[in-house]
Each structure stands twice: as structure tokens, then as C-alpha cells.
Amino acid sequence: MERRIIFYLQCACGSRGSIVEFCAAPAGAMDRQHSRFLLRGLSQGGEYCGENEVFARLKPACQKCGQTMGPASIVGVSELGQTAVIAPRAHRAIHDAYVQR
Numbered sequence: 001m002e003r004r005i006i007f008y009l010q011c012a013c014g015s016r017g018s019i020v021e022f023c024a025a026p027a028g029a030m031d032r033q034h035s036r037f038l039l040r041g042l043s044q045g046g047e048y049c050g051e052n053e054v055f056a057r058l059k060p061a062c063q064k065c066g067q068t069m070g071p072a073s074i075v076g077v078s079e080l081g082q083t084a085v086i087a088p089r090a091h092r093a094i095h096d097a098y099v100q101r
Helices: 055-056 092-099
Strands: 001-010 016-023 035-040 072-080 082-085
Touching: 016 055, 035 055
Parallel strands: none
Antiparallel strands: 001 016, 001 072, 016 035, 072 082
16 A cells, blocks of 8 residues: 655745655655655755755755755654644654654
């Protein structure tokens, strides 16, 4: 069964968007080889060039102001109906578990 993980991002201007990951790998697998991604409410015109492979490949940017969005822009994550709203710096362990796998 394909899992869907949604990463909610917020720009400094207040605009929001998301990255949706469709993953065919079993739960807990660290392999993104079989994943595909979709940007919602974001453009693909960013200039991210950091270590995160997903952000480096998608290069998400705010549709409103054009600012590049990176892993620090994540404000929440949900997976198959389970929702966990997180503050990017307050819950670093949760943030890292989703972003750096």
C-alpha cells in the first residue's frame, strides 16, 4: 500500500504550501528510491542547494514572494490521517526523523 506523507511549509511572508510524498516503501523504511513528490501551493523556482535530497531536487519556493523554502520552513507533518504539528526548532528530533531520512 502506498503511504502519503505531507510536509507543511510556511514562508516568512506567512504564505503556506506543502510537499506531498507518495511512498511505496513499507512504513519505517528509510529508502526514498520508490517515492514520488508533489508540490502544493509552492513553485519549483527556489535555489535550495543544501544537503536534503528532496529539497535539493524539488527546489520549492513561495508562490507569493518567491523566497526559497528549505527544511527549516517545515511547520507540520501528517501521515495517513495522523497529524503532528511541529515547530521546526522546538522538536528537532521529530523534524529530523521526517526530513533527513
